[in-house]
Amino acid sequence: MKAVSVEEAVAIIPDGASLMIGGFMAVGSPERLIDELVRQHKRGLTVIANDTALPGAGIGKLVSAGLVSKVIASHIGLNPETQQKMLAGELEVELVPQGTLIERIRAAGHGLGGVLTPTGVGTIVEEGKRKLEVDGKEYLLETALHADFALVNSFLADYLGNLHYTLTARNFNPVIAMAGKQVIAEADNIVPTGVISPDQVHTPAPVIDYLLMNG
């Protein structure tokens, strides 16, 4: 793990990168990284996340700034800008059931080719997908979803990069932390190693590539 400034961290991300971003309606989203993506004007991004929050919050800032070319998410209903850009053809949106989205990300991070889920069988979600019958029940084969970077927000990080999340700010964060080819963590608080006790570590330090320094 390398400790970096937010400017250095975002400079590593090229235009056109695919980014998994933690957060649920901007709760648990890495706001410093998002603000810096806007400042450095990284373009053509593919964003993989639960939702696109609201205009002016979390991932909504990337959408407003016109930096996103594709969104893979479960819900965009609370961000009218995302819907407008989608209907205008400026933004490609792939909608995925929330439980399927998190499992596709988990599969990538856990070395699996995909998962079998009953969700979406008999709906338009099954179009173009393989259907398999296991013990008499139908499932869709949903493939693993990879990304160039995972941008993670935690409540605590220690000097090694062990992460601890809190309350409903955990959401997608520990799952994407396993799935990004490179993982950048932004912690609300950096604490001395040992403050997070072993049982309280949700994301082990070795999966973190970069930790944002304070300031």
Place this chain on the structure above:
Amino acid sequence: MDAQITIAKRIAQELRDGMLVNLGIGISSLVANYLPAGIHVYFQSENGLIGTGPVPEPGMQLRLLTDAGGRPVTALPGACTFDSAVSFGLIRGGHVDMTVLGGLQVDQQGHLANWMIPGKMVPGMGGAMDLVTGAKRVVVAMQHTAKGKAKIVKQCNLPLTAERQVDLLVTDLAVIAFPGGRATLLEIAPGVTVADVLASTEAELIVPEQVLTMAI
């Protein structure tokens, strides 16, 4: 009585002690306000919480503790939090006893469409497809008609939420179940007649000899 309150009060009567319950947004979320006395249920917020409590007192909100709509909530004693994979494992894995969701259309077999109007409104399915697929009991809370147009139809022409049929539909006019895949009128709202319900319903509705009035 206000239509939404009628629906929420009637659905609250379906709650049983010890249930794990997931409430959707809109009318569904009002069900928590009418929990029968002496009954304890666990409410799940799919963003990662079991034990969701009421809105906090002014000035006591925490940015890191919200419901699935991003609104501040409290966590009751005994609450627990988890990531989204566990949250949807609970939902898809059959651990959620009951879910209450809104609807755009329900057909006479009990299929639900509630996540998009093609070309018009595409909010995304969020957790709805997983909830309808995996919850033990699926209850739909919706107005019987929308702008005078029937929402309980012969066949949904909007994209379905799941292949699975719902268990119970509660509207401002009626309670409808789907035994054997056939819409059956169980109850009517106070002040409403069976004829009123039939006039507002496009689906073929089975009317048994005895139709109760909602006890709300």
